[in-house]
Amino acid sequence: MSNHQTNYLSIEEIIALPTFQDVAISEDGQRVAYVKSTTDWDNNTYPKHIWIYDKHTDKNYPLTIGENESTHPSWSPDGQALAFLSTAGEGDKKTKQIFIQTEEDTAAIQISQADHSIEHFKWAPNGKGLFYTAKLPEPDKLRDRSEMYGEFTYVDQDFHYNALYFLDLDKGKQHAKELSKLPKDLRETASENDEDSKDKASTLLTESLERYIYYFDISPDSRKIVFNSAPTPRFIDLLNQETHLLDLETNEWEKLDIHPLQSGPVLFSDDGSKICYTRLTQKKIYANVMLEIYDLKTKLIKQPALDIDENVFPIRWTKNGIHISWLERTNYITGLITEDGALTPLFDSSDIVITYPAITSDGKHTAYVKATSQAAAEVFLDNHQLTKQYKLYEGKTKSKKEIISWQTEDGLEIEGILSKPADYDESKTYPLVLAVHGGPTGISLATPTTNRYQPIEQFVEKGFLVLEPNYRGSAGYGEAFRSANFRKLGLGDYEDIISGVDFLVDSKIADSEKVGILGWSQGGYISAFCATYSDRFKAISVGAGISNWMTYYVNTDITHFTRYYLGDTPWNDEEIYRKTSPMTYINNASTPTLIQHGEKDPRVPVPNAYELYRGLMDVGVETELVIFKDMLHGADKPGIHRAILKQNLDWFAHHILDEQPDEDRIY
Template sequence: MPTPKTAVVMVLVVSCALFVESQTKPKLTLDEFFSSVSFSAVELSPDGNSVVIGTERADWDQQIFRTDLWLYRDDDKGSSLIQLTQSGHDSDPKWSPDGRWIAFLSERKTTSQKSDDSDGDKKDEGVSQIYLISPSGGEAFAVTQGEEEVHSFSWSADSQTLYFATRNPWTKAQKDDYKKEWKDAVQYRTAERGDTIFALDLATALARHAAPSKEKSEADKESDLTPGTRVVATSPLRVEGLITSPDGTKLAFVSSAINQRQEKYDDYEIYAVDLANVARAPSPANPRRLTHNQADEGKLRWANDSHHVLFSVQVGDVTGPYRDLQPHLYSVDAESGAVEQWSKDFIGPIEHYALAGDTVVTSARLGTEVQMYSVSKPSGSLHQVSNWQGTYEGVSSSSHSPRVAFVYTSVTKPAEVYLAENSTKLDQARPITSFNKLFTERELPQGKPYQWKADDGSTVEGMLIYPPGKFEAKHLPMFTLIHGGPADADGNHFEADWYQWAALAATNGWLVFEPNYRGSTGYGDKFLLQIVPVIVSRPGKDILEGVDALVKDGIADPDHLAVGGYSYGGYMTNWLITQTTRFKVAVTGAGAVEHVGNWGNDDTTFDDAYFLGGRPWEAPQRYHDQAAIFQIDKVRTPTHMVAGADDIRVAVLEDYLLEHALYSLGIPNKLLVFPGEGHGLGKNPWHGKIKVREELKWLQKYGGVPAGN
């Protein structure tokens, strides 16, 4: 046992070592921050010995976000990670049930498409088609063709057939007739057409790939039909989330609006197709509707009994009139249509889930933590099976192995893919990627949850992300960074992108406050529902009361307060600068300042009317009272704005309106509009980088905080 003197020396040595380590690690730079790799897919092979991983990263030269596939192997020869595809346009990998093939979607251009280009498009992007590649090696090859993109696909249970859905294809004659009559005019709604589900036998696809290439006729070149396919079913709506039952007798899918706008509840339902009936019928099958509700279902998976379809709901409610709840897990009986919610006693949202035999393995949120749980029956309670504090996501399991793959991250640990031997040994999982190793070599900010009391006595929580080397320091300049959604939450995870850039703001000297205001997930449906019908004023109170509490506790410097956010975070920023002048500077993006025009433009109008208690003519006073534009004369805060030129969800006109108002009032402001971008800045990585670069400059200029780098 060491003596007290020896113990003191040991403590000093350890402390000095930690200090030296922190001093030797450089801080993150802007360029490094935007070099992060995110994971779009994690798919465990049927035998559990391989994992296909989808990655997304910036390609600065091509000015695109590359989406590539990687293959991790773990067998008798050892473990390895190799790049499986390199086109930069590959996603949504699916193993064949026998493990011999990997099918995926790719937007790479074919040789004929490249030769037809007249604009020299260097981004090399085509129409999404199905490709096959062997995990044993070889080049990927297309098995579908045409101008119609594949919306969804699924393997048959015996691995011998690919089912896929596209918009109802037209012949060359139909295309020519339409172009002759309408030229480039857009027939909004009236020209829409639904989807067809096709079947393509694997043997046919392989034979066509192996056959010598022949010069196609003009009719064949213009045809959107893949040779050798047969029609399984048709739908007047778009087909998504196509899945095949384990016994191979049924398909299931979720429908959605053809124009991708949430306007009618009936557009979003789960359907089944009985494949036995298809084989006997002289004409394509009419899918059988399973659900009848006011909810947007998604993330479909067949249960092992081939009798129930599991799903989650992103917006809406399966039990009655429309209301926005947290994402819960449900199952529907494929015969009776009876719907049952799983683990009703769990108050948080189900983020991701996978099936391991008869057990559901899921990642689910409680407050600022997203942990892994398991449950074996709908009436059962979720049982926590993870031990690491942080965020688990992208869960994948195998049909013939107990292994589980997942993505894990925390505030001080960048995201990587991990592999565990089974769901009871997650704390022994090993990382199988190291794409974000650079971040482990930098001095990262530390963070912790923070709670305060709202004016109505409710407890509200958020995250505090401290500047590197200043964990739990006092009297810090504070940047309130508001998450979007609003049905989302900030927590114990590391993010590095244009939308979630708290780590970079903290590195530049700011204490970042991320409030999970009323309307956020992870605190129960009641907490989330309290945003209705006070869409900005109730969350606004929560946020300002959090700022007050941090100032009172001596954590935040009241003379150096900033605010910002994107999407719904932009809504809230626009509102808050009309409610107080305490913020010295604001950065906002893709946020509305009024609700009437936004209701008309938005592609998610379900929740617009719901949050405000009706459509514009049904609740005109509330549309007025909850809009920043009618109080904009109170603003004194220098405000930086960004927007995507092609944004439908929050039209760029909202940003022009805010800019014009601030300009007319003489308030310092700046607006950046990014061409070709929608609501998310996912087209050109330079846009997101420029956004954050300029926002940091704006914070420094008006917030009075010296640049961190």
Template sequence: MNFPSAERLFRLVISGPAMAGLLVCAAGAQSVDRAHVEEVLRGLNRGHGGGQVAVSPDGKQLAWIAGGRGGGEILVAPIDDLKKTQHVTAATKPDQHCSENDLTWEPDSKALAFFSDCASSDGQHDLYLSRVDGTPAKRLTQLKGYVHEAAFSPDGSKIAFLYVAGATRPAGALAAMKLPSGVIGEDGVEVQRVAYADAAAATPADATLATPANLHAYEYDWAPDSKGFAYVAAAPPGENNWWVAKLYTQTLGSEPKAVLAPAEVAGALHGLQIAVPRWSPDGKTIAFIGGLMSDQGSTGGDVWIVSAQGGAPRDLTAGRPTSPAWVEWSGNDYLFVSELAGGNNQLIRLHLQGDRTGDGAVTFGSPIFSIPGSVGDGRWSHSLSSTADHSMFVFEASTFEKAPEIYGAKPGTVMSSGLDGVMQLSHLNDGVEPAWGKAVSLSWKNDNFRVQGWLLLPKDYDPNKRYPLIVEVHGGPASAVQAAWGGRGGLSATAFSALGYFVLEPNPRGSFGQGEDFTKANRKDFGYGDLQDILKGVDTVLAKYPVDPNRVGITGWSYGGFMTMFAVTQTNRFKAAVAGAGISNWQSYYGENSIDQWMIPYFGASVYDDPAVYARESAINFIKNVKTPTLVVVGDRDGECPAPQSYEFWHALRDEHVPTQLVIYPNEGHGFVNPEHRRDVMDRAVEWFAKYLPAGEGSENQAGANR
């Protein structure tokens, strides 16, 4: 469901071309030195950012995108000397600038396919093929719509991709929802399908649509014989029904066959989510990730396997205290698994013996690498690029201390600590130092759980001074904070650190990284056990570091926005709060959002069948307890956490005479795309915290005076 523009709710408009249409309710925060804040924000992403990386199947060449994940310049070089780069592009003129992305190597390593908007005046991407020999790239398609996730067929004859013909917006719930009109949920529904193009096409042509118009496809994998696909799909609308998607197989030109429906199976997978389907080389089985996942694209759970003909699925990693997110076959008896283990990203090899879908033995090798940072090749969550024989995996990695670089890992080598155990292939950011303070991985006990989190110390930390602390809660809840370089999103932990704050980023129950029991532990308990995990984390910081307990604030986006709203109704420990795209009333939210399917696995029933569980976890029902000054920000076209949720919370705080301010950003969805808006969110958050828990107040005596 879409929502009315925020302009129907309020009409106070900030002037100025960059922020035209920005809507603010209430007044409030004192001004800070915005020039200094801008300087800090510019310094957060110093160094060269990366996009996708892709090693050629023969292991001799590496392709990568310079300029970011949204698309940039494609470079190719011998893997043993990345300085010998050549530029691969669809551009036909020396001064032509194109956005290019989604790299995929031909199986014989002789060609590279990618998407480019070089032939378009409106940003439309088409599929191109480069022989990586200096000759111009060849255009294969003439499309009109949203495209992504290109992949060669195993025989090299075709290139598949996900395609929304005639799209008006990117697929998924993060993008801004279309303005409501017509018959809601029926008119203008956009369906994503698996499509493909002929890799040897003589002239650009439209795509061949492989999957039917009545199924919205989310992820896919080629059949090993190149004659069909395995894919995860559901009936439209796609942004809502991912949570009830099924696994299908389909031979080209035939009808799809559902081989797994989580809503219909018994056992641990019942009613949960599936992702990353991967067909075994012999075509007999399909591996996938299955588990409790609150957001499409934020993948975690267990590794499962099912017969390609259908039947009961088997959990290969049951009880493992990690969160697998990506898998790839190596022969028919081995699976490489990329997983989150506590605060580390690691790669393991899983050995299947005997009956794969029955009772055959499963053994786990030691980690090929285990890195306290963010790892990936730029495609899916935790995905890695590998050679055809899996003798090398290539990826980009970064930590709070180390800027992004491209690395390689070889199975069978001895693993040492952190990034010292992998091969650094690039030197794009040698000498680049972080603009924020030191990072520490903390753990603490609450109930029967061991909780992990990251603590950023203030830049230029002086142990003889007392400092304020900001708790930043991640979204999801099925997600996790991972150590990574730079500023992330509108609310940036590294920016707060650079401005003189301690910042705690906890991974409470409900997060990935500790196994499925931990991820499932906040079902029917939003804001209770997970909040206690967070408060125990605050206690841990207070016991170890010079933090003023009277200057502790909280912030977060999405589920973190909900946790911010709920926390200030349950405790007065937080002296300031900034709630981004939050949820204040689960009862009204159920009928407002565009993704209500995600709620059933967490709440156990719809709001109409069990309103009490929704009421128990709604911040609005405890609004009389709030004393904490709270800034509220949201996009006006957010389908995941609609603007009326923020309006309702702000309205209640105003009536209770709690200092508050609401800012609604025009034409933004759940994930903001306008850099001016992202920066404005951070500016306002800095001003809010500066007013209610100012940084840099100095000595023990000064801190004591604030208690």
């Protein structure tokens, strides 16, 4: 423990910190809508609701409350209405639908009646309606097959496509008004059984196009729509996208001659003559995502000369240029770029993390979520802070965070976030825990702790140092760095990790006999690799980690991930799959290892956990396996996050600090 009395945030307080997302700004720059996620311990949920800030009153207020979540707020072009997605229906018939709130309405009204949940929507620039994507009705042949034989699926054949729809605002309001006059039981069945009551406000635009639509945008005159789509909903087909231009007056579309490796939003210019989009520089998922501009008249493509060696994400094409965001080491930055490549950052690029940025069409007003190394994430409008989450840290001790760097034997510079106790003593050496991010193209940032998988503040309170390494493959450091783990998964990661440990040990900061490591997803894989490849660690925790690349390859929902990073299939190059798999080195394992995994994880399927667990048990290594029922790749319940954090804290405190488990340990 630290020598002085401290009062760090508890596990429960960390979990209860609110988060912000989906920021939207009205065209006059006077109002901001954002989504605030809170913690409901009683219902074991993280309810999301929309809040509004009004500059005229300088006040925030909740627009939605209750059990039904609300997300993705979007102001109408004239600023008189706010559309958002919220849950409608009961039980297994719950879907996400579009709701509208106007100044005249005392409550929001549901204006869409889609058969399936609406995935994404945008206002028509003329304000007459909204475009949205949702799954098509289930094909008759699949429905008939299920009724006759029961549920089964032909893998890679039975696809459920989505489509583009247009929702007429006046018709949607009229339909909602008609339904509101009916009792609840009749209202719920009216659209299903009565042809006269069926939703006539929505028009299906792309029924004959059997492709899965991702991003779209509407021309300023509301006459055309551009969208990109993949041949199937499979992750593997994300790199096989096409871009189409749909004429809404003739209902004819054309495929644009654009490179297929698209990876993000497609946007119209402010005059409608051009579109911009992003694409991968090569067919590698770790390649840079670059910005391109396509002239709809000349069919010419140009790439603004950007001095940014990182992924670029376009947000909106304004009169002053294209609003983009990008990572620069541990900073998230946003700015405006002209067609000629002139870049104007909207903020100082040092010690800043800007997320969910929004901008008005004239480029004069911005809203966003901002955090720094000293301040927690808050919502801002034009540099004016709207929320006060940081008050939850008042009276609390916070870890000291600094960015450190070290060299690997193969010449890479690796950065990491080092968290120290508030009463850090330079004359002492400390036990060390490495908390490894996922991805691998994730990143650890030097902002106040909100981690719900690794108990960083609690480790620090017990006297640990915590190092969060941005190992090779991490975002923020350029394409060459992101590709440096090609055919070096595990092996290169270990070099980055262990060289960081050596750096802190050689600097007389860390105790070489008291080092642990934990991570989730790709971080869990790196922890698993360390568990079998090395005896340098005294305790390890593997969260949703890969243990065997060959069995992972045939079970995951992102099979292409493995091929791109290892260079081939396991049938053509079994050796690279063996060299990079933790299970290959299982007979070397000696470190007590905690394994945590979701029962229904599609990304890193649960056999990875059982394989590592059985291997460690067979070679006589102390291990515990925790399977979280019904959980996917990550937790979405505060109770589960609490269990994950407490289990990790107990594991490392016991095996590194020799603390006896508390009476309230979760068994």
